[in-house]
Amino acid sequence: MPTVPRWASAAAVASSVAAALLVTCSTSAFAHDTCKAPGCAAGEGYHGMPEIATIGARTGKYMDIPEAAKGPAIDAAKGYRLQQLGRGLYMVTENVYQAMFLVHDRGVILADVPPPLAAFLPQAIREVTDKPVTHIVYSHAHIDHIGAAGDFVANLAKKPVIVAHEETKAILARAKDPKRPLPTLTFRDKHILEVGGQRLQLSYHGNGHEPGNIFIHAPEQRTLMVVDLIFPGWMPWRRLALAQDVPGYFAQVERIKSLDFDWLVSGHVARVGSKADVLAQHEFLLDLKAAAGKALQTTPLAEGMDPRDKSNPWAVFDHYIDRVAAQCVNTLTPKWAPRLAAFDVYIWDQCFTMEQSLRLD
Template sequence: MSPELQPPTGRRGFLKGAATALAVPAAATLVGVGALAEPARADDGGLPDYAPIPAASVGPTPNEDGYHVGQIAGNLYWVTDSYYQAMFLTTTRGVVLVDAPPTIGHNLLRAIDDITRANGRPSKVTHLVYSHSHADHIGAAGLFGTDVVRVAHAATAGLLARAADPNRPLPTVTFHDKYQLKVGGETLRLAYHGPNHSPDNIFIHAPEYATLMLVDVLYPGWVPFKNLAVSQDIPAWIKAQSIAMDYPWQTFVGGHLGRLGVRADGALQIRYMDDLDASTRSAIASVDPTPFFAKYGTQGNSWAIFKTFLDAVADTAAAPVAAKYTGVLAAADVFTRDNAWTLLESLRIDAGVLGPFGVHP
């Protein structure tokens, strides 16, 4: 293998190469999405082919070190590696950082240094806000030493105490409903509106800069991650999207992928979820469970009956939604079926939409 074709070595090299690849829309052929069967198989090791990423979904290209740092407004900045995002405020006393994703890792320090050297403000991170407890968003928090004020929801403290992860030090300041963080002439307003993606996920509002950060709820330009972001409370996660839109923001930081959001992105995801909800309810009512009972009932295999029936409902629900949003939202053909399956389960368990398994006259 020639040197220029050698794969990158080490975590940093791997992420640099992967981030660069993600920042460029794939020049692929659109595959059929109507049936939502298994994606077409490519020649490269049997990996599936997916639809190209819409150009509008792509963020800025990372630099040679694998990150992009940009100004949101005034003293508010963001960092991305095309997979994760963090946000920070430079102040007269130091830097307030929101989240510390491990995929960005030491590049957070490099990005902060880039900005503070340019604007002449202190580069030390004095405050670190945790959006929630999940390691993929705060797993690099240990890089910033012990003399940092770490702010989080009270539930985050309990979850981190249970995890006992040295890379996610316990918060030093906690709150229950609202907390106003003022540092060096800058302000962040933190609020808890109940569980959504996780039991402790908070809203981080920078009112002076018309910016809201809410992680794992809205995905600007993309469909939500697999199984509705693996969220622990699906009805509350759906409600959180509307709560976010009630805030007076113009710029949105979602914690994932390579670009910032605008209000049209939030409205588009809500339409996607409305369409998925309507399609899933229709599929629950229309898919006939008889063939699944006929095949597996004689074997006494109850789990096989439910698996095949629920999978058929998810396939039926996802097909028209994936077809509608492919080319509009990135990865509509990748995760819509998984999202339909999770929404189906929430409708059955949380909303009582049981279809043929409900009480009937």
């Protein structure tokens, strides 16, 4: 694992801090060029600074979305799109969020109830069947994927069975959120949900996003639903989709890569995914890890710093990490900027996250 260079000698932290520091920075577009007070932004970036705007800097025009990342258009009159993935299995999306439902002999199993889809899900299901929703499966506890479950269940004549991992139930019990009703059926490692001639295989593989995030596999339909891990055609959401365990995130992408399926419902973006999308994201992650690792090993500590700041270890390390991330961004941009939608939006996030994981995990 890459190691961080050590300071040549232990730096003493300043023994006192000024009781008050009046900083008069211009709020104009020229603030970076005119402000010389301590704490203000320098007038120039680091050597070899990427052209892609850093976190906190305003972007004038984001990169165009590659055609391969786009999905079929949404019917404006409906507001959503329904796609059949196999016998009785459908994905619903408004081209940002995705849910999935499986029709069985006696009703419907719904996987996730994202608030942006809440108004569309009843109509989408009625397009296919008038059978009742008998089960709801939670992919995980995050409100953006199940935060409409409370209202959805309240409008049903009969309460469905809500299935989730036991970690998800623990998180929701702590949250006490009526928008996310507690599961009524939980499992630890695996659960087979077999109802009315249809089958879903539910499994848990650890904390790759947050505790309780499960795999939902429809084997007959050759479809896998895993939310917030793979983003078909797109850069993952910031900080590797807010992964709580970065090595766990990498391990789960490896796990998905090894499975046999044709369709991937990822919970986000405008289209379903494929094995090719998983392979592409896996390749990007390996490149990200290699780029951050090399930058950690080859970036000199404190190079170019104001000598007066070298007694401030926080400042020395911030200066180092920023330059590591910049090198990582520069390394990845030529190959991946044309291939991944929103590369420029979150590449700085990914490089900062990766260098931190390599140093600390």
